[in-house]
Amino acid sequence: MASIEDRVAYADRVAGVWATRYRIAPITGRIAGYLYVCEPGPPTIDELATTLQASRTAIVNGVQALESRGLVRRTRAAGERADRIAIVFDEARGFDAAPYREAAVIAEEGLALLASESVEQRALLERTASLNAFLAERLPVLLDEWRRAEARR
Structure with missing residues (x-):
């Protein structure tokens, strides 16, 4: 079972690649990287902020950037007060001719x-x-x- 440190280190590696390749803010790449490997998931904004040691504002901005690209979705179960953030897999992404x-x-x-x-x-x-x-x-x-x-x- 991967430790939280291993998962965050993976998120940091994803952030480096995404910042270089896609020219997005590192926190946005960290969020995406972590969402790929988080357990249990999907986390809330506050859980992401705590785990990634980032401000809530930075997380919200990163999630919005990922949402605008169709890479994440927000869900909220009945009775919950916070959105949960999940990575979205779109097999056709990148194949649009x-x-x-x-x-x-x-x-x-x-x-x-x-x-x-x-x-x-x-x-x-x-x-x-x-x-x-x-x-x-x-x-x-x-x-x-x-x-x-x-x-x-």
Whole structure:
């Protein structure tokens, strides 16, 4: 059984990755990391503040940031006075092809502007359009492949 110290250390590692990769406040990453491994769960705002040794305000702000991204949900059982915070798993998160399609279209529009320009001038936009079109095509396929692999487990 993992100790609370081990769980908080894990939350700190998640915070470091999320702060670097997603440019979010470290406390927001700590909250998410802890929610993945907390036991028992889901905790209240006050329980998170105590465990993570952070102010209630910092926890509320972090939870709101995670909520706005659809990464956590609040629940409240009948008779409870405090919300409980739970991490949400959305298997399709990160596999939305729409932003990549949009980026490919925008890059193609830029290429149309540069139709008579040099190859060197067009190269960056060509690669950008190509990569984004590729990702828009492949992400839904990858998600389906993962779903099939999960179904076999």
